[in-house]
Amino acid sequence: MSSSTRLELSPGPQIRETPGAFPSTPGETDSPSVVSSQHSLSKAVYERRAEYTVPGKIRIKVGTWNVAALPGTEKDIGSWFVEGKGISESLSTLSFEDKDGTTDGQTLEDVDHQEARRSKKKPTVPSNDPGLVPGGEEIGLYALGLQEIIDVSSATEALKPYNDPWPSRKWKRAVEDAMPQGYIKVAEQQLIGLFLLIYAVPRVAPTISSVSTASIGTGLMGYLGNKGAVVARLVLGETTRLVFVNCHLAAGTEKGNLERRNWDTSQILSRAKFDPLYNGAGEREETGESIGDEDFAFWFGDLNYRLEGMPGDDVRRLLMLHTKNEYRQGGPSKRKISAELALQNKASSSDTTNDTDRKSRILHHIHPRSSTETPPSSLASDTLDGSSDPSSLQTTLASLLPHDQLHQQMQTRKAFHDGWREGPIDFLPTYKYDVGSVGMFDSSEKKRGPSWCDRILYRTRRDKLAYEEKVSAEEASRKRDQEMKSHGIGDPAVNQEEVLFDYDPATDGDDHDYNPDADAEGQEKVTTAAGFEDKIHLEYYTSHQRVLSSDHKPLDAVFTLHYEAVDPDLKAKVYQEVARQLDKAENEGRPAVTVVVDHHHDQDADSKSSSGHEGVDFGGVRFDSPKTRTITIANTGRVPATVGFTDRIVSADQKSGDAPPWLRIHFDRSSDEDHPAFEPHDVYTLEPGDAVNVDITLHVKDVGLVRMLNEGHASLEDVLVLRIHNGRDHFLPVYATWLPSSFGRSIGPSVNVPGGGVRKSQDGNGGSQGVKWSAPREIFRLTESIEDLVERAVAEWGMKADDEQPPWEEVGWPFISLAEGGKENQKCKERIREALDNDTPISSAFLAEMGATQRAEAVATTLLSFLSSLQDGVISETMWIELEKTIVERERLKTHLSVDDERMQILDTLTASPAHSTSFTFITSMLVKIISEVLSQIPDELKREATRKKLEEAFASSFAELIIKAPLPANAKERRMTQARRKRIIRVFIEELGDS
Secondary structure: OOOOOOOOOOHHHHHHHHOOOOOOOHHHHHHOOOOHHHHHHHHHHHOHHOOEEEEEEEEEEEEEEEOOOOOOHHHHHHHHHHHOOOOOOHEEEEOOOOOOEEEEEEEOOOOHHHHOOOOOOOOOOOOOOOOOOOOOOOOEEEEEEEOOOOOOOOOOHHHHHHHHHHHHHHHHHHHHHHHHHOOEEEEEEEEEEEEEEEEEEEHHHHHHEEEOOOEOOOOHHHHHOOOEEEEEEEEEEOOOOEEEEEEEEEOOOOOOHHHHHHHHHHHHHOEEEEEOEOOOOOOOOOOOOOOOOOOOOEEEEEOOOOEEOOOHHHHHHHHHHHHHHOOOOOHHHHHHHHHHHHHHHHHHHOOOOHHHHHHHHHHHHOOOOOOHHHHOOOHHHHHHOEEEEOOOOOHHHHHHHHHHHHHHHHHHOOOOOOOOOOOOOOEOOOOOOOOOOOOOOOOOOOOOEEEEEEEEEEEEEHHHHHHHHHHHHHHHHHHHHHHHHHHHOOOOOHHHHOOOOOOOOOOOOOOOOOOEOOOOOOEEEEEEOOOOOEEEEEEEEEEEOHHHHOOOOOOEEEEEEEEEEEEEEHHHHHHHHHHHHHHHHHHOOOEEEEEEEEEOOOOOHHHHHHOOOOOOEEEOOOOOOOOEEEEEEOOOOOEEEEEEEEEEOOOOOOOOOOOOOOOOEEEEEOOOOOOOOOOOOOOOOOOOOEEEEEEEEEOOOOOOHHHHHHOOOEEEEEEEEEEEEEOOEEEEEEEEEEOOOOOOOOOHHHHHOOHHHHHHHHOOOOOOOOOOOOOOHHHHHHHHHHHHHHHHHHHHHHHHOOOOOOOOOOOOOOOOOOOOOOOOHHHOOOOOOOOHHHHHHHHOOOOOOOOHHHHHHHHHHHHHHHHHOOOOOOOOOHHHHHHHHHHHHHHHHHOOHHHHHHHHHHHHHHOOHHHHHHHHHHHHHHHHHHHHHHHOOOOOHHHHHHHHHHHHHHHHHHHHHEEEOOOOOOOOHHHHHHHHHHHHHHHHHHOOOHHH
């Protein structure tokens, strides 16, 4: 199954979710968004990479084994893959000069005893095997590819990875038990029966990064995972990209099977995608890597390529002439081999029984040639080298390899032709053997011909580039030849000396024996994608002939890789140096400004300023009392600076914008044209040496915010962001201390405020006295003051000239200020609120020159503001529901009550909350007093009666909205009826009483 997301033009969902389905192509949302300055820094550090890399050396062992879903195969994994055991020196032409073939003086177990004691519960490798290839802690990176860890021919078994993790767990446990202590798994990927595991030595594992794995199914319908590949990409030392491909290609010996194997290969190459990664310069790839983008690739597995153009029986007999010598006793395998060879002798007209003659006869059948070309059989084999001795294993292998399909496909450029290579094949075909046998090839009825199905290929970046250059050169040569022929130069009659190019694409340039880029030790130099010069050398490539638990023989290869690895400490040092250099160079050409805060030291100043806090400190802040601070922004750089406040960093419950709702920002000049970097905010351009003053005003007037501040659920703190285009942002903290207000509260808590006001109570200096009032003291004090001031205002007006219009001629006075909006009027109301909060005399808020009329208007409008801010109102929603229910019922029954009875009915409802009832009484009594005072100045009875009705209507309308806190109906008719009922609640207490 592909590890990537869905491709837009892919098969249906059922196919897409099948293991090995097509991967997706990363979309536009995956494209990188890298800050330019960080990109420049990374690039500059990358340019100095030679200063922070150190030489590294690692041995990489790549192993592959088709375990055929046979039980007990996991017991052998540690012996051959980790310890290097199970190799038959006599059945391999590979030299093992550094191994003595013994263990502590004990002789290696012979084949007969090994086969006889085979068990599914124990390793099948021979006893006393010293291990002939490097293993254990000599290896820095182990990459193991297994095939058929479950039976892929069974649909039930093939789908088990979805719900049965046991097979992969079993193999992983077996591998980890065999690994040297401390080795760390760095990659794992499974696709049905395919399993890839990569482990690293502890010193190397931390240097491995950017690990990405994927699965590509090429089986049934071209998508299912019974065939395909599992792949892994990793970066070693932050410099070298390695890719590992474990595959299982289509089986079969027919031509169609061969073509399907080639198709499987092309699908794996085109569909394998790895996650994008960042290169050394800090640039992120727009799309994921594919096979071919790496520095070194290892392709291994059951490729299933067969021997072609020769009878399978001949190959079996030829190879068994070598394997029969492994047996000294007459065990089952020896008897089977002898029986088959005996049948061949009977079929032959010759009575010769010499093995050398038998081999020559079979080889002549495979490769007919004249007798003069055949070395004489009488010549002792020990006088010849392996390549000249017709009886040698080397000669046998050399005669078979030209028939290998994989080599043929590479030569004809049909598969693995673009730079892939393989080490010398110095071992017997790895397939197909009788399970439990060292040298008995398939003795079943099918008698499958032996083949090198299991392979390990590798390719370097240099190999791939060389092939691409070769193809480009061939194409250029072809075009030149066509051009020459078009001019008659290519005519047969033309002198052959004028022909510039004579090439055969199928054969030219395929010789890998000579490598000018290899050093004296045969280590090939490769320039990596990161620009480093690495070296790789194939040390060993061999099969483990004496592993008996599968019909395939396991295969491994050991590579030595010299590479450049990043030293984290050295890189950090270079990074710091480059960062300082870039910062210095960048700062000299970037706009720079200095922000100066004008600090105020008033009586309400907060302690933050004195304790060294930076920013704008507004000190103590009151309700509806704006405060302004000024900052100066000066261009202290060498280039013009475009500045402006931009969106703050806010949490989900905060309002975005350049400032919080309780703050205003004002520059002392006009803004520039719109700037894309600041939209939708204003910007201002300052020339070098220029400066601008900015007024920042804090004004808390939202009652909802006041309530939250009173309750401690909000604070007056924020951080403004002053953006300098192409420069460094400045973060400007603003903060203030909230001074508790009597506004914005509920009546219930307000009656519990002790003497001294809410400030004293909030500070904890009197809250335990248990003082309770019958109504909020603010209502009592305000209504009492209004009654007194209205009486004085009326008396004052009687002493003025008759031609001036009295203020009460304006219906609604004193609750409508004739000096509304005046600065002094606003200051007076601030002082009145301060007197309420601190429980000081309201009279202290008035300036000496203020008359009783102005004072009455200031206190009256303060009362309106207080009533409006009450959270539950004088008549709460619950109370109003009860009142309205009574009124509606009375209207339905058309019951008429006297004023006294109506008043009593209302008070009965309000008495459920005495504080609300008393507050209501204070307010209505005040209104009666005002009406009485105004009417006393009107001698004409008719005019007085008309004025009374106007005042009652005005006061009822305005105070009904203020003191009753309940939502109005949405329906217009019902809303008008409700408003009339609410006004009636006020009117019943003030009408007719104005004359008394």
